Amino acid sequence: MSDHTELHAFPAPEAKGERIRLAIVRQRYNPAGGAERFVSRALDVLRDAGSLDVSLLARRWEPIEGIRAVTVAPFYFGNVWRDWGFARAARRVWLAEGFDLVQSHERIPGCDVYRAGDGVHARWLALRRQTMGFWRRLSLWLNPYHHYVCRAERRMFLDPRLKLVICISQMIKREIQQTFGLPDERLAVIYNGVDTEAFHPSLRERHRAAMRAAWDIPDDAPLLLFVGSGFERKGVARALKAIEAHAQIYLVVVGADKHLARYQRLAESLGLARRVRFCGPQQDVKPFYGMADGFLLPTLYEPFGNVCIEALACGLPVLTSTTCGAAELITPGENGWVADALSPPAWSEAVGAWLAARARWDALSLSARRTAEPMRLSVMADTLLANYHRLLQSLPQRGPHA
Missing domain, CATH: 3.40.50.2000 (Glycogen Phosphorylase B;)
Structure with missing residues (x-):
């Protein structure tokens, strides 16, 4: 069955000199979710940075002015098929588009940048097992989804195309290093920003x-x-x-x-x-x-x-x-x-x-x-942009993302 992929007409800003063509990959959207609120705000700030053309690859998203939205919604049945199908379809889109950088918020091997917003799945499972009795632990171990996520996560972290992992806390940086052995130079701790005017003691x-x-x-x-x-x-x-x-x-x-x-x-x-x-x-x-x-x-x-x-x-x-x-x-x-x-x-x-x-x-x-x-959003955006430019300078001149 063919993937459902659609380009929405939310025009990106006009090009001004050398601009980075950045793809942000995020599968799911829950309007009440903290991760989704963060991505929406981050996209707003990155759009306003002036040196980026930002595209969002997702199953569904709210319209964001100045962001080119690409709906990637392959059919699925069950959560393993859902994540696997989205990863496959999203990677096919970014290969065809030839973005300068691909930043994934999902565990997809082959991205340039991974934002570790979901932490380390094996660590989460280890903590969860501590709260369970024998039968629930057995059920957890038998669940194929957790095996899929752990395999996808390991493949992504060990993929040579992964140039940078954005760790949203020192805790996550430590867990990634302990689990996958990544060196310091491939890890950057960038705390999430907050809109300090909207969220205010007033x-x-x-x-x-x-x-x-x-x-x-x-x-x-x-x-x-x-x-x-x-x-x-x-x-x-x-x-x-x-x-x-x-x-x-x-x-x-x-x-x-x-x-x-x-x-x-x-x-x-x-x-x-x-x-x-x-x-x-x-x-x-x-x-x-x-x-x-x-x-x-x-x-x-x-x-x-x-x-x-x-x-x-x-x-x-x-x-x-x-x-x-x-x-x-x-x-x-x-x-x-x-x-x-x-x-x-x-x-x-x-x-x-x-x-x-x-x-x-x-x-x-x-x-x-x-x-x-x-921890203003503008500070987070400036840090992200500095890392994007550093990455591009370190990469050989290339055509479409491979």
């Missing part, structure tokens, strides 16, 4: 009163916010248990999960139904940051955590886990707290420390904002 003044009234939360109640879809990995159960012993604290959960009812039942069994709000996925999360006093993400594994940098930019202290890349930005007691994802007592203690520091919440908020301010 959201508190604009949204706190109205949002708390809308969700029936007392104005003076200490409120922690959780944002993320995929509750098992992101740690909703851990978040619920972390606030159980702290009767004053409310928790707002923004995100989607097919097992939502299971977490609602857990909240009821813990006696938390009155203090927890499950708000579902939201296209605009900013009002929720504005209603909160702190941000909680007890994730089992998160290569960076865009929501963490968004929360910091909004002036919210962040409580996250040692296996979250954004933990590298946290100084405990100053702009947040860090705990082991697999230690329930540590999470209750971290939440208790945040609550006990209520008299210093204004100082914590200022520190959180200062942490995020240097």
Whole structure:
């Protein structure tokens, strides 16, 4: 069956001298997803950089002005076929187009640049197995999708055509080096940027009163916010248990999960139904940051955590886990707290420390904002552009991407 590939008429900017023809490859689009929000913002900034002609190869995406969108949507049945088919079709498109650089956000051998936004799959599986009993571990091992992803990941990292891996945290750089042995010169740590004007402490003044009234939360109640879809990995159960012993604290959960009812039942069994709000996925999360006093993400594994940098930019202290890349930005007691994802007592203690520091919440908020301010999208874009130019200078003169 033929692949469905379509060019959309979102014209790229007019050429001005020597411009880099860059392809960004990202398969899936979820409007509530943090990775997708990051890619959309990054594309906006790269488009405005002036030295790039950017094309986006994806199954589906929202129109982005000035970006040439190429829909790559081969038929599939099941997740292995889905990823394999997209990889095959996307590579065929970029070979035909002859881009100067191909930056993939998917595990596709043959790209020039890989952005390791999903971390190392083998590491994620190892952490996940620690939370499972025998039968679930066996089911995980028997799942062909995980074997496919690990093979594709290894082939990509060891492919000689891969010139640069963008690691979104030092944690991910270490994991890639430990697993695949890549040298330092092929790895660049570039933290995700954040729109520091859109995500700003002023959201508190604009949204706190109205949002708390809308969700029936007392104005003076200490409120922690959780944002993320995929509750098992992101740690909703851990978040619920972390606030159980702290009767004053409310928790707002923004995100989607097919097992939502299971977490609602857990909240009821813990006696938390009155203090927890499950708000579902939201296209605009900013009002929720504005209603909160702190941000909680007890994730089992998160290569960076865009929501963490968004929360910091909004002036919210962040409580996250040692296996979250954004933990590298946290100084405990100053702009947040860090705990082991697999230690329930540590999470209750971290939440208790945040609550006990209520008299210093204004100082914590200022520190959180200062942490995020240097991580503007323009800084991230400048760093990416510098790496693109360095790569092109190191490559031999070539025609179509091979």
